[in-house]
Amino acid sequence: MLPESPTGLQCKYWHYDENLLTSSVVIVFHNEGWSTLMRTVHSEPAIRAFREALFSCRFKHLKAKLDDYIKLWNGLVKVFRNERREGLIQARSIGAQKAKLGQVLIYLDAHCEVAVNWYAPLVAPISKDRTTCTVPLIDYIDGNDYSIEPQQGGDEDGFARGAWDWSLLWKRIPLSHKEKAKRKHKTEPYRSPAMAGGLFAIEREFFFELGLYDPGLQIWGGENFEISYKIWQCGGKLLFVPCSRVGHIYRLEGWQGNPPPLYVGSSPTLKNYVRVVEVWWDEYKDYFYASRPESKALPYGDISELKKFREDHNCKSFKWFMEEIAYDITSHYPLPPKNVDWGEIRGFETVYCIDSMGKTNGGFVELGPCHRMGGNQLFRINEANQLMQYDQCLTKGPDGSKIMITHCNLNEFKEWQYFKLSSFIDNYCEVLMLVGVPDFHI
Known part of the structure; x- marks a missing residue:
């Protein structure tokens, strides 16, 4: 349990209506460990809020053993259970259809532990305004020893707003002075442009009025941004609630994830991102494609019904959203310059490429066999002479002998020069000399 903080002490003095809206808690899971799932269900303060539904499974202990155990709850x-693996996005939409008793839907991941008095602060704002979606403050549970601590990236009180970079990676930025000025008390709920997506509460009928999640989003990824944009641009609001605390166990190092089912095909998360920006970002989508050039040619399906939904519901523009709600994101993640080119960085007359190996913020890139699949071997060089992957730049390491990848702004690590030595072959084979990495070309 977190040690008592000044803000935590203040939370004890809030009074909530005794006749709060009723709730159904929906937990979506696939191949979840027994202990983490049971710790979630048995989170003692959570029990009083449960009405309906747990969802999906495959491991042996999630079949007969789970069915027998659930009978104890009367x-x-x-x-x-779904007939096939739908992924967490569509499973949550199905969960909304199944959970009919509660006026509010509360979504939790299957590896969470709620804190004391988490429920009333989360539901109270919805009782006052049905178009409000609320998110608890999500603390970090160490999967090795189950110790708990606040997440990093917030202000002096640990408060952060949900954000993104222009490749649509989830970020947290400190609560702005503008938002602080709106509160009379530190522990009041505050506005956030986006949520992480795993833990939130929303009025059931309002969720249906929003169309639930885009039915074209598959498995995992981007749904947190889609629902956040939809809420804000179509008349609702998204609040983070300091007095509602829920701990979340994040995946341990080495976790590779569950591969997508065969019927989905490749790159479902990136295709989801493309659908989200094509529907909601308007002219700002060019900044996404500048950051993720490989996604430009991805097939993302029919979005005509989603476009019609925006028009029929008089949803606001993304420009309005960026200026009125997400105004502070560009100060942390500036709009990216245009790309000069992009591809893999291949050793001259070799079959080896620079590979970030997923490292960020000061890690060193390595060499690996060129696989022509993008991912950690996909880099871009922009008009600011930066060599980048997502929001990270390549630069010389401290001793000058290795190449480091680290977060950067528009004024950093501009030592790269671009010389085109051959005519176009394709985005992965065009020869581009990069001064700074001897004997390498892109």
Whole structure:
């Protein structure tokens, strides 16, 4: 449990209506460990809020053993299974359809532990305004020893707003002075442009009025931004609630994830990102494609119904959203310059390429066999002479002998020069000399 903080002490003095809206808690899971799932269900303060639904499974212990265990709850907790693996996005939409008892839907990941008095602060703002979506402050649970601590990236009180960079990677930025000025008390709920997506509460009928999640989003990725933009641009608001605390176990190092099912195909997350920016970003989508050039040619399906939804509901523009709600994101993640070119960085007359190996913020890139699949071997050089991957720049390491990848702004690590030595072949084979990495070309 977190040690008592000044803000935590203040939370004890809030009074909430005794007749709060009722709730259904929906937990979506696939191949979840027994202990983490049971710790979530048994989070003692959570029990009073449960009405319906647990969802999906495959491991042996998630079949008969789970069914028998759930019987002990006398119908308070229910299990529903999909006929195929739908992924967490569509499973949450199905969960909304199954969970009919609660006026509010509360979504939790299957590896969470709620804190004391988490429920009333989370639901109270929705009781006052049905178009409000609320998110608890999500603390970090160490998966090795189950110790708990606040997430990093917030202000002096640990408060942060949900944000993104222009490749649509989730970020947290400190609570701005503008938002602080709107509060009379530090522990009041505050506005956030986006949520992480795993833990939130929303009025059930309002969620249906928003169309639930885009049915074209598959498995995982981008749904947190899609629902955040939809809420803000179509008349709702998204609030982070300091007095509602929920701990979350993040994946341990080495976790590779569950591969997508065969029917989905390749790159579902990146395709989801493209659908989100094509529907909601308007002219700002060019900044996404500048950061993720490989996504420009991805097929993302039919979005005509989503465009019609925006028009029919008089949803506001992304420019309005950036100026009125997400005004502070560009100060942390400036709009990217245009790309000069992009591709892999291949050793001259070799089959080896520079590979970030997923490292960031000071890690060193390595050499690996060129695989022509993008990912950690995909880099871009922009008009600011920066060699980048996502929001990270390549530069010389401290001793000048290795190449480091690290977060950068528009005025850093501009030592790269671009010389085109051959005519166009394709984005992965065009020869581009990069001064700074001897004997390498892109």
